[in-house]
Amino acid sequence: MRMTCARSSLIFCNLMAVYLDHNASSPMHPEVVDAILPFLQNPTGNPSSLHSFGRMARSAVESARNEVAQLLNCSSNAVIFTSGGTESNNLLLKGFVDKSENRPVISSEIEHPSIIEPLKQLAQALPVILLPCNAQGQIDPEQAAEVISTADAQLMSIIYANNETGVIQPLEALIDMVDRDRCLVHSDATQVVGKLPLDMNQLKLDALSFSAHKLQGPQGIGALVIDRKPRELLHSGGEQENRKRAGTENVAMIVGLGKAAQLARLELDQKKHHLLQLQQVFESRLAAIPGSQVFGQKATRLPNTTYFALPYYHGETLLMELDRAGFALSSGSACHSEVTLPSHVLSAMGVDANLALNAVRVSFGMSNTLQEVEMLINKLQELVNKLPAVIRQVAV
Ligand code: PMP
Numbered sequence: 001m002r003m004t005c006a007r008s009s010l011i012f013c014n015l016m017a018v019y020l021d022h023n024a025s026s027p028m029h030p031e032v033v034d035a036i037l038p039f040l041q042n043p044t045g046n047p048s049s050l051h052s053f054g055r056m057a058r059s060a061v062e063s064a065r066n067e068v069a070q071l072l073n074c075s076s077n078a079v080i081f082t083s084g085g086t087e088s089n090n091l092l093l094k095g096f097v098d099k100s101e102n103r104p105v106i107s108s109e110i111e112h113p114s115i116i117e118p119l120k121q122l123a124q125a126l127p128v129i130l131l132p133c134n135a136q137g138q139i140d141p142e143q144a145a146e147v148i149s150t151a152d153a154q155l156m157s158i159i160y161a162n163n164e165t166g167v168i169q170p171l172e173a174l175i176d177m178v179d180r181d182r183c184l185v186h187s188d189a190t191q192v193v194g195k196l197p198l199d200m201n202q203l204k205l206d207a208l209s210f211s212a213h214k215l216q217g218p219q220g221i222g223a224l225v226i227d228r229k230p231r232e233l234l235h236s237g238g239e240q241e242n243r244k245r246a247g248t249e250n251v252a253m254i255v256g257l258g259k260a261a262q263l264a265r266l267e268l269d270q271k272k273h274h275l276l277q278l279q280q281v282f283e284s285r286l287a288a289i290p291g292s293q294v295f296g297q298k299a300t301r302l303p304n305t306t307y308f309a310l311p312y313y314h315g316e317t318l319l320m321e322l323d324r325a326g327f328a329l330s331s332g333s334a335c336h337s338e339v340t341l342p343s344h345v346l347s348a349m350g351v352d353a354n355l356a357l358n359a360v361r362v363s364f365g366m367s368n369t370l371q372e373v374e375m376l377i378n379k380l381q382e383l384v385n386k387l388p389a390v391i392r393q394v395a396v
Contacts, residue, residue, distance in 0.1 A: 017326045018372045022214075022365035023163050023191060023305060024330055028256070029216040029366075035259035036218065039252035047249050048240065057251045064258025068223055071261040072208065073199040078227035080244045081254050085190035086114040087234065088209030088224035091245070092157065092186055093118035095230035096207070099125040103154040103182075106131065106147070108139055108169075109348040111159050115188055116344075129153070137165040137296035137349045141173035148177040160189040160198075164345045164361055165296040166305025168192075175204050186226070190214055194264035195302055196272065200225065212253070216366070217260030221253035271366060275303040278364040278373050282306055285377040289384055295346060295359065304365065309358035310380060312387055316340065318360050325379050330361045 019027065028036075039060065045053025047061050061081075069076035082088045093115065097105060104127035107119055119128050129151055131144045139158065148156070156178055161168045175185050186207035192198055193208075194215025200208055211222035230244055238246030264271075283306055286292050291311035310318060315331040322329055342356030351359075362376070 017323070017328045018368070018375065019328050020362045020364060020368065020372075020376065021328050021330045023166075023302075023361065023363035025213045025219060026216050026365050027367065028213075028218060029260060029263055031263060032217055032256045032259045036252050036256040039255055044251050047251060048238075057249075060251060060255050060258075061249050064254045064261070067258040067261040067265075068225070071198075071265045072193070072225060073201045074208075074225050075227055077242070078225045080224045080226065080241045081249060081257070082222050082224055082245060083220050083250075084213070084222035085112070085188065085209050085211035088211075088222055089114040089157075089188055090118050091224050091230070091234050092207060092209065092226065093122060093155075094234060095232050095244075096184065096226065096228065097122060097126075097155055098231060101154060102126055104129050104151050106151060106153045106156040106158075108158055109133060110137065110139075110162050110165075110167075110345045111157075112163060112188055112190070115157060115159070131158075133167075133348050135350055136299040137162060137167035137345065138299045139169050139174065141170050141177070144174060145177055148174065153178070153183045155184045155186065157186040157188065160187045160192040161195075161302050161305075162296075162345055163191050164343055164359075165299075165307045165349075166191070166302035166363075167296040167299045168196075168301060171203060171205075180204070184228075190222075191302060191305075194260065194268075194271075195275070195304060197268060212257040212260050215260050215264045218253045218256040221250055221257045223257070272303050274366060275364050278368055278370065279303055279306060281370060282362065282364075282373045282377065285373070286380070289377075289381055291384070292380075293355075295349065295351065305361065305363045307359055307361045309355055309360065310384060311358070313358055313383065315358050315360050318358070318383070321383055322360075322376075322379065327376055327379060330363070331359065 043053055045057045047054060047058040065076045065079045068079045105122055106129045107115060108131040110133050122128055129147060131139050134140050158169055158171060158174055160171060171187060178185055184206045187205055188209045189198060190210045191214060193210040207226035209224050213219040235246040240246055240249055283294060286308060293309055295307040319329055319331050342353045343359060346356035346359060
């Protein structure tokens with residue numbers, strides 16, 4: 001996608017890059033921008049106010065809530081608007097777990113940090129069981145069966161598709177092993193909502209987190225879907241969101257989220273088809289580059305995500321080379337001060353630490369084209385060709 005120089009957005013003038021980092025954040029759909037603008041340009045009342053402006057804002061918020069409910073096939077009463085996936089995951093783990101009961105929480109080794117960090121805090125009060133994944137980045141239901149069926153857990157929270165690898169987890173099989181009367185089931189579906197059909201009712205999911213900006217909605221808005229009362233609140237001091245999340249609603253962004261949810265529902269098939277085509281072409285061309293490899297390639301993955309490595313290119317070096325050449329991708333490693341650590345997801349998959357440090361993620365979006373895929377592949381090939389011949393031979 002080429003950023004153009006909009007009237008009041010001079011900062012974008014230099015951004016003539018091909019954007020290939022949609023799992024990090026996807027640009028807003030033009031219809032989402034159109035839906036939001038009137039709420040920024042005109043007086044928008046407080047949805048809790050009784051006058052006409054307040055009632056208009058309330059009605060906009062409730063329409064958006066209905067759109068989310070339709071997309072996920074859940075009750076609209078269960079939708080709690082939050083600031084995104086991070087807050088939703090925190091609200092779930094801090095608000096809905098009973099710390100006085102010494103019953104475990106089950107999760108996995110390949111969760112997003114917004115699950116992992118609150119789990120570390122919970123682990124001081126109760127047992128936390130992390131399911132491992134196999135070499136393809138997938139939790140093995142057969143291996144998990146005994147743990148799940150004997151743990152008597154109060155909560156199981158499993159990421160639906162991992163943000164780095166795109167690997168989809170066998171949620172249905174895992175949920176079937178849980179005692180539904182005693183265990184709440186949640187999924188961090190931040191990378192799935194808007195990319196694949198997701199029916200909470202059919203999946204028998206009690207709770208789900210997601211973020212609007214992963215489905216062409218605005219940043220800083222999302223939802224936790226859960227039809228229960230929290231034991232503890234993250235935000236208190238107001239009755240908003242059915243007393244589950246205090247503070248005046250971000251009306252304009254909620255409207256944007258509602259529009260993104262509506263478009264996702266209507267355009268899902270077309271979107272999946274387009275993304276899958278880009279991914280397939282990219283991966284088949286990548287396979288021809290000697291020494292390249294794709295992590296989790298044999299597992300079922302999101303249609304837009306490829307997590308890969310080229311030989312002898314450190315992930316961050318490769319990212320900088322690509323950035324200079326006008327391609328925006330992402331690395332899977334976390335940079336803590338001066339030390340770059342391999343991704344915890346690749347470590348859980350048993351990937352060698354040196355290879356893991358070479359990992360780079362491409363995540364396509366609707367604005368990407370086959371021509372851009374071709375340009376990226378040519379650039380990767382050119383970078384590999386730059387390696388001294390002796391190194392290239394060893395890599396093969
Ligand atoms: N969970 C997953 C799987 C994610 O990919 C992300 C975003 N990287 C989050 C949670 C957090 O979302 P946000 O940053 O929008 O709060």
